[in-house]
Amino acid sequence: MTHTPGQALVVRGGWAGHAPVEATELFIPFLKEQGYEVVISDSLDAYTDATLLADTDLILQCWTMGSLSGEQVKGLRDAVESGVGLAGWHGGIVDSFRATPEYLQLVGGQFVAHPSGIHKHTIEVAPDRTEHDIVKDLPTTMVVEDEQYWVLSDPYNDVLATTTLPVRDGDPWTTPITVPAMWTRTWGLGRVFVCTPGHHLPTLEVPEIRTVIERGLLWASR
Template sequence: MPARQHLLRIHRVRPLPELPAHPLTLTVGKPSARDLRSQVFRSELRNFRRVAGVTTRRAVVVRGGWEGHSPVEATDLFIPFLKENGYDVTVSDSTAAYLELDGVDLIVQCVTMSEIEPDHFKGLEAAIRRGTGFAGWHGGIADSFRKNVDYSFITGGQFISHPHGFTDYRVNVIADHPIVDGITHFDVHTEQYYIHYDPTNNVLATTTFDSHPDYPWIEGAVMPAVWTRTWGEGKVFVCTVGHKLDDLETPEVRTIVERGLLWASK
């Protein structure tokens, strides 16, 4: 774990809205339509912001671990969104931030293949249990602390493999939920996460695996790609898509993550 901790405080006063259901009609799967889809989703999020909200909330963004997941750049994509939605944001490059979570409404974590000190984990678990939201994407939340099985119990899933490496695959929405409202499916070219997951998760979207010459038995395996769950009084949101910045800028992925951040801290 990095010995140095850097904190950045960013203040905004715009209120956090509730999450109403706004149905969308859109065409997916055509790369040339990406900008149009993005405009549609941005319009929907503006509708969210026009809904009466509550007072300013506090978010802590913790980022670090393996640099291959671009933890700084990836979280920087979502900090402006949090500010626009009324969050007072603290950014840390150390899990020591989990020692001081009193009054925090949302934790956004992007830490991959790292380790967490026992007292840091204790602070994280206690905060989520008493109601702090916990959210993230890809290995930043689903492959953070492999040696800590209690952490995986909180998240409801642990990355095991991406057998095909970078591959084309479809994510299918299977639930009626504000986080995925108006999205039926979308296609990506990135890592397809094979997950060991908790059956109590509320799975919002899935992906189906093709056969692999070394692992032919995975053909047809359906894996959760987006899910929510609760831990005590806290809400947990996980999206397994997001290896590259380009993945997170895919309109459907970005919208799902943004909605997931709001949902986790409602």
């Protein structure tokens, strides 16, 4: 996968349970090794800094829940539309800014539940996407012990991998539910990458998951 390193903006904060600082620190050395200048922001006002965003090639967002102002969401959307990449994992990207439809449309998915909490489950690479740069030559079945995200998503996503939530005694649904677990989408000139596993550091350190995220960061970058 070829890319031209530039500036990566790491925007981290929100709910502390997803360890936004510790989690992003796992990937900052990788970005620097790839030649990126890394800028870190613990404020969503980074999305209103037009000069900063104009110099940015990749946004790594790790911000669970929270809210965006109208100016912040417009700045983020305009940046991605102009070619800035947006990437992240788990609640840091798909459980962010629940009350902002413009953001949900941008990322193409929204967390709604993680039945059974943290448990061992599988991620299956989509049979027709095994040659995609992000998952190529990786196992087609990945096992993680993590929250298994039930997400609402839309058909504009290029789904790279799925996960299937079973039916357990007492569940109100009656058939297993297969949902996207990793996907990409384009937005204007920009690219978006999402990986739903990643609740805690042990998952992010699983070699296959770490590789997917590292490749996803490069894929999304301008």
